[in-house]
Amino acid sequence: MIKIDHLSKTFKTKNGSVEALKDVSLEVKKGGIFGVIGYSGAGKSTLIRNVNLLEKPTSGTVSIDGTDITSLSAGELLKARRKIGMIFQGFNLLKTATVYDNVAIPLKLTGVPKKDIKERVNRFLSIVGLSDKADTYPAQLSGGQKQRVAIARALSHEPEVLLSDEGTSALDPDTTDAILDLLLRINKELGITILLITHEMHVIQRVCDSVAVMENGEVVEKGKTIDVFTSPKHGTTKKFVNGIFNHQLSDEMIESLKETGKIYSLKFTGDSSEEPALAIITKRFDIFPNILSGNITQLKEDPFGSLLVHFKGADNEIKEAINYLQEKGIQTEEVMTYEQSKRIS
Numbered sequence: 001m002i003k004i005d006h007l008s009k010t011f012k013t014k015n016g017s018v019e020a021l022k023d024v025s026l027e028v029k030k031g032g033i034f035g036v037i038g039y040s041g042a043g044k045s046t047l048i049r050n051v052n053l054l055e056k057p058t059s060g061t062v063s064i065d066g067t068d069i070t071s072l073s074a075g076e077l078l079k080a081r082r083k084i085g086m087i088f089q090g091f092n093l094l095k096t097a098t099v100y101d102n103v104a105i106p107l108k109l110t111g112v113p114k115k116d117i118k119e120r121v122n123r124f125l126s127i128v129g130l131s132d133k134a135d136t137y138p139a140q141l142s143g144g145q146k147q148r149v150a151i152a153r154a155l156s157h158e159p160e161v162l163l164s165d166e167g168t169s170a171l172d173p174d175t176t177d178a179i180l181d182l183l184l185r186i187n188k189e190l191g192i193t194i195l196l197i198t199h200e201m202h203v204i205q206r207v208c209d210s211v212a213v214m215e216n217g218e219v220v221e222k223g224k225t226i227d228v229f230t231s232p233k234h235g236t237t238k239k240f241v242n243g244i245f246n247h248q249l250s251d252e253m254i255e256s257l258k259e260t261g262k263i264y265s266l267k268f269t270g271d272s273s274e275e276p277a278l279a280i281i282t283k284r285f286d287i288f289p290n291i292l293s294g295n296i297t298q299l300k301e302d303p304f305g306s307l308l309v310h311f312k313g314a315d316n317e318i319k320e321a322i323n324y325l326q327e328k329g330i331q332t333e334e335v336m337t338y339e340q341s342k343r344i345s
């Protein structure tokens, strides 16, 4: 539905050129929620600004529903842009206009008939839960409410795609979750495809089906969220995932535990998280598992758990127990050093 193909963007500055995007290719499925995560300066904002052509790519194409929007004339592009709604970190509301007018004015400007404007504004303010705030001014609203107005404004053009440029970054954690739940509902009920950029793993974890990790203008890893979370390959991805699970053990502790057994990181997803696997291996094998640290969380709808476990027992018994866990779909990795325990997620 959104196809980003070999997209590059180079800025010419006084001090030379900056390659903000280097050959980025991504595909966002129709009806999906795709997240792009990266640290500051990775190129996320440049990517999203090039997707809706607020900036012109240096090379590469962006197609929406099969139409290459990078090759459209100015007039055609104006029309195509209506398929794309956008929300921003700073909300970008008109301060001197009421909530109603913030949604209505862009509709007037794009020539929507008067009789339709009222219906659309009321419909979308109701969807975002702000019908009672129609006559209020932005200054009288909380951050979360401001973003709801911005979402209603973006939806009022009945777009097929919603782009979010750090849409929850200015909000506190509870408000972030409420806005993310609203995005999930919009995606499900209106079938709108969402491409969002964020620097927060929590956002990816809560709503995205797929994720791409960016660094220095490049996509360094991409895939289904569950796959990227359970088997992160690139160092940057590991750092992001590790932020969710913190399993640090000191070198002394590791050395002392190694004297009586082995330490393993175990990762459970989907069905494998529902089996009492540790209880079963305790009965079947002559070992004593001791959970050193653990965390179970949710990846959109899938449970995802990560445990650090010390297995006390003879090497061959531990080996067989680990084989059993692997057969049950649990990912295992032996932890030998403090550095490794830090990296393991």
Ligand SMILES: Nc1ncnc2c1ncn2[C@@H]1O[C@H](COP(=O)(O)OP(=O)(O)OP(=O)(O)O)[C@@H](O)[C@H]1O
Pocket: 011, 012, 013, 018, 019, 020, 038, 039, 040, 041, 042, 043, 044, 045, 046, 047, 199
């Ligand atoms: N208009 C511009 N002119 C020159 N360089 C730019 C311009 N916009 C972005 N850059 C550079 O491109 C690189 C990527 O910036 P970008 O804002 O896309 O990153 P980001 O991942 O969105 O970071 P942040 O999370 O801090 O917003 C940076 O090195 C930035 O300095």
